[in-house]
Amino acid sequence: MKLLNKITTLTFLFFGLLSFSQETLPIYQDYLSDNVYLVHPAAAGIGECGKIRLTARSQWLGINNAPQLQTLSFHAKFKEDSKAAFGAILFNDKNGFHSQRAVQGTYAYHLSMSKGNVFNQLSFGLSLSAVQNEVDQSTFSGDPQVRQIIESDFYFNSDFGLAYHYGGFSSYLTIKNIFLTAKSNLNSEFDALNLRNYILGAGYYFGKNSKLQYEPSFMVQYKEQTGEKIVDLNVKVYKQLKGSLLWAGLSYRSSFGGNTFEDATYFSPILGVNFKRYMFSYTFTKQSGDVVFSEGGFHQISLGMNLFCAKRRLAACPNINGQLF
Template identity: 55%
Template sequence: MELFYVRFYVLLLLLFSLKGISQETLPIYQDYLSDNVYLLHPSAAGIGNTSKLRFTSRQQWAGIPDAPSLQTLSFHSRFGEYSNGAYGLVLFNDKNGFHSQKGFQGSYAYHLPMSDGKIFNQLSFGLAFTLVQNQSDQRSFTGDAAVSSIIESTSYYNSDFSVAYHLRGLSSYFTIKNLLLTPKNNLNLQEPLDLRNYIVSLGYYFDKNRFGQDLFVQFEPSIMLQFKQGTGERVADFNLKAYKDFYKTQLWAAISYRRNFDVNAIENAQYLTPIIGINYKNLMFSYTYTNQMNETVLTNSGFHQISLGINLWTREPRAAGSPNLNQLWF
């Protein structure tokens, strides 16, 4: 019984203090900084010089029963070496207390070169379609005859539209997520139907010769802004990422500060997320730790995530651009 109350308390806390995150079709964390911009913006599918296979596993509040967890498996690639068209696939499993959702996302992107190839100048468009199955596990609910000890499930679908523009070290994305005004979860009639989320990402990569001299490290400041139409909530990420190249190896680290701006919140959430990673030949590994900085938190254990990746069919870079566009090539 004590375990039941702990689970119930965690569920209530998630619904009220993290409502903005839980309303996403695919929750938005700092995965995109682990060389996985495609999880956030469909227009990033096949955008670089390699095909990318990525796996992420995230666990919140270690040691707390039924704490949120998320696993994703994604792949995106050009249709061919000289094709402007690209595709992407995402499988995800998002569990939050008694509620979970499993989904599949397929996307198509088209990349339009805007120069002769001497510099990276490209306009990209992307469209994604998502199918999600929601589940509510009531088998552990006891003591109420009105609640059936079953797993209830329902499905829904949605779509995203995305556009991107890159010029040398500049990267910019705009994405509208959840275009269709369909219910996220028919098991909860109180949940808003409008789940549209407008996302803007801007970044600039300073390579080793950007200032006319060799830099010891390369760095990339960026910002990501979200506006959730249904709740009016605003979210801002302020990021800084640094790279250091060695023979066949690239070490990198990032720091991200996230702040929620919700007029209805008693205390707006703040998160600090350091990330470390390594790219060796065509392999990638990163570790992410997120610490909530508010005065009132459930636990100090933080959120942990690992990302594993492999680059396939890597081609020689055609023009200068950020590491997200041009992976190491040997």
């Protein structure tokens, strides 16, 4: 019975692995919690503050070996008036008996084109990452065909991105996993997987002088290997209070097309608060569709702190002006 449970768990985790872990860093709704840099390298140092962000995500609660993801990131300008910026990400992604640990470094350059009182900026970013893949079969038992060992290897990859901001408008274009160095098996004799992912996103922030501020946005992904398309439709609402900022968001994600296990949709409500230089948010993701791995949903907590804040620049979206309004 225990062996049957392991096989069942391994089966759906394998399909989850195909859907989610064939990325250097899996892309969820983290970016909506003032963490755009996790997806787009051009966002490194893009605002007037350096930003530390810590996230912890847990999926399919109540199921053994369910996916877990933790990320720690920091990005800032080299100095206050510098056009150049840097960033770094550490992450641990565990999915069943497979795990990834990685470090990523980023260099970004921001070209200001502002005239008058309108923020206008073009940005470029390049990230390099080193990833350790590991498969842990040491807990397998009862099947002589499965070797009870731990295997691991390394691969390297790179992301390149562009960003353009104009007033309350923000946009990003990123190509992730440019190199074809991830292997289809831990054995390096196998051909490399094509993990390339094209990401386009844009949003608009408005209502600065109103009781509430709004920021609708979208993000589209296209995965070259599978032909899968992923579309996010998002909206965030902000409420300014004395010394703090309350905000809430809702994200709808649809995954469809290509050589994937099953089309799927996800709904993610998000609640957050900014207090002085600190940020906290909670995200809950509920899956729907013909195939649902768990009724429990996915939970994520994000913590953040802004550092080395410079004098506020021209009016722009919250990702640029990270301090309280």
